[in-house]
Amino acid sequence: MNEHDSERISGLLESDGMTNVDSVATADVVVINTCCIRENADDKFYGTLSQLKNWKTEQDGRQILVAGCLAQKDRDAIRKRAPYVDVVIGTHNVHRAAELLEQTRDGRPVTEILEEAILDDHTMFPSALPMRREISYNAWVTIQIGCDNTCAYCIVPAVRGKEISRPASEILAEVESLARSGVTQISLIGQNVNSYGRDLSMSARAAGDTSVKPRPQFAELLRKVGQVAGIRRVRFVSPHPKDMREDTFLAMAETPNVVEHLHYPMQSGSDNVLALMHRGYTAERYMKQLMQARAMIDDLAVTTDVIVGFPGETEQDFVQTVEVCAEACFDSAFSFIFSPRPGTQAAQMADKFIDPQLAVERYERLKIVLDHSAVIKHRERIGRIEDVVVEGMSKKNPHLTTGRTRQNKILHFSSPESLRVGTYAKVEVTDAARFHLSGHLIEVGDAPTHKVRIAVSSGN
Numbered sequence: 465m466n467e468h469d470s471e472r473i474s475g476l477l478e479s480d481g482m483t484n485v486d487s488v489a490t491a492d493v494v495v496i497n498t499c500c501i502r503e504n505a506d507d508k509f510y511g512t513l514s515q516l517k518n519w520k521t522e523q524d525g526r527q528i529l530v531a532g533c534l535a536q537k538d539r540d541a542i543r544k545r546a547p548y549v550d551v552v553i554g555t556h557n558v559h560r561a562a563e564l565l566e567q568t569r570d571g572r573p574v575t576e577i578l579e580e581a582i583l584d585d586h587t588m589f590p591s592a593l594p595m596r597r598e599i600s601y602n603a604w605v606t607i608q609i610g611c612d613n614t615c616a617y618c619i620v621p622a623v624r625g626k627e628i629s630r631p632a633s634e635i636l637a638e639v640e641s642l643a644r645s646g647v648t649q650i651s652l653i654g655q656n657v658n659s660y661g662r663d664l665s666m667s668a669r670a671a672g673d674t675s676v677k678p679r680p681q682f683a684e685l686l687r688k689v690g691q692v693a694g695i696r697r698v699r700f701v702s703p704h705p706k707d708m709r710e711d712t713f714l715a716m717a718e719t720p721n722v723v724e725h726l727h728y729p730m731q732s733g734s735d736n737v738l739a740l741m742h743r744g745y746t747a748e749r750y751m752k753q754l755m756q757a758r759a760m761i762d763d764l765a766v767t768t769d770v771i772v773g774f775p776g777e778t779e780q781d782f783v784q785t786v787e788v789c790a791e792a793c794f795d796s797a798f799s800f801i802f803s804p805r806p807g808t809q810a811a812q813m814a815d816k817f818i819d820p821q822l823a824v825e826r827y828e829r830l831k832i833v834l835d836h837s838a839v840i841k842h843r844e845r846i847g848r849i850e851d852v853v854v855e856g857m858s859k860k861n862p863h864l865t866t867g868r869t870r871q872n873k874i875l876h877f878s879s880p881e882s883l884r885v886g887t888y889a890k891v892e893v894t895d896a897a898r899f900h901l902s903g904h905l906i907e908v909g910d911a912p913t914h915k916v917r918i919a920v921s922s923g924n
């Protein structure tokens with residue numbers, strides 16, 4: 465969501481006449497789009513901000529804009545710690561970035577934060593705003609904003625507001641328009657995608673349409689997006705196990721363009737900890753759903769998120785998490801050591817905080833299991849021919865091309881010819897590691913159709 469907001473801000477500033485530069489030293493405007501999900505991001509942000517103080521005073525007219533959920537949460541702290549910031553905007557004010565930079569050219573700073581998105585306002589889902597996509601063949605499409613859940617560790621409901629689904633007709637219109645511009649991969653995003661549409665059906669019923677059932681509509685949306693001509697891959701993040709229904713797995717299985725990848729955040733394998741986290745499911749239910757998904761969707765890759773050292777986590781709770789992770793054998797996992805986020809329920813549980821050293825030890829123990837599973841899953845793919853979309857040259861080895869498989873795995877491969885970003889190709893997997901696969905090109909498929917940006921100098 466945060467990356468998508470960055471794309472919007474970039475697009476707005478470009479359409480206002482600015483160009484992207486490679487270094488802060490040559491910039492006139494610096495935008496920091498913050499995310500407060502993790503603690504060290506806060507620290508890094510304030511460090512960066514203090515470094516920018518000198519940058520700003522070195523040349524007249526330089527401006528700093530701070531956006532994102534940390535700005536939403538810490539608006540006063542930012543003003544106090546860095547009064548030289550020109551513009552502070554919240555998560556619902558992204559569309560105002562260019563106007564506010566213009567407005568503050570006289571040196572008078574502005575803070576603009578909406579607590580909630582404005583219903584019926586185009587700014588809620590500003591698909592019409594210009595966008596500068598970082599991955600040319602892929603487009604993030606927001607299907608929902610906010611979250612109605614109350615996960616104890618999470619700051620999102622406080623900074624992104626209540627859950628609001630975007631009408632399916634608008635989403636489809638955006639996807640069709642993206643497909644016409646050559647985008648071939650759509651990533652549907654929301655905080656809790658599989659509850660998508662529940663609010664829309666409730667509103668329709670409240671308005672008197674009793675033919676609409678009060679239930680989520682994510683599975684139908686997935687099928688429709690998967691049928692848009694020109695779209696070859698549909699991804700989505702993130703579903704919540706509490707709201708997962710069989711119809712979503714069925715839609716994934718029956719819609720060829722929906723990829724075989726499910727990011728399924730588990731968070732803990734202990735029922736005690738899941739209850740403390742307010743996740744709304746048990747480890748047993750999570751595993752049942754996982755097995756159902758694997759049985760229904762051929763060749764499915766499953767990834768997850770796990771938090772280690774949540775307040776009150778005992779050794780027994782932790783061992784249960786390790787056991788469930790071993791049984792689940794995830795393709796990969798994002799594991800985190802719990803850190804309290806001010807403003808969350810978990811931050812109030814100081815009497816149950818785990819000794820930091822113990823949390824690190826547990827994290828390392830869990831990592832051994834997660835890494836082992838990833839290697840098992842990746843080795844299973846040796847000898848297969850994978851469909852990849854080219855992401856560019858390998859960052860570590862310029863003789864290799866990097867692609868992304870349908871299961872969302874990175875595949876570095878040798879190719880006798882240079883392939884443009886967005887090209888589809890068939891690649892044989894010959895080796896596997898924890899985080900990537902290796903292989904060689906078998907066949908070049910469809911060339912990219914997205915429009916390519918060409919930098920043009922004004923000559924002034």
Ligand code: SF4
Pocket residue numbers: 611612613614615618619620621655656704
């Ligand atoms: S579902 Fe839970 S973790 Fe996800 S955004 Fe909502 S509150 Fe946060």
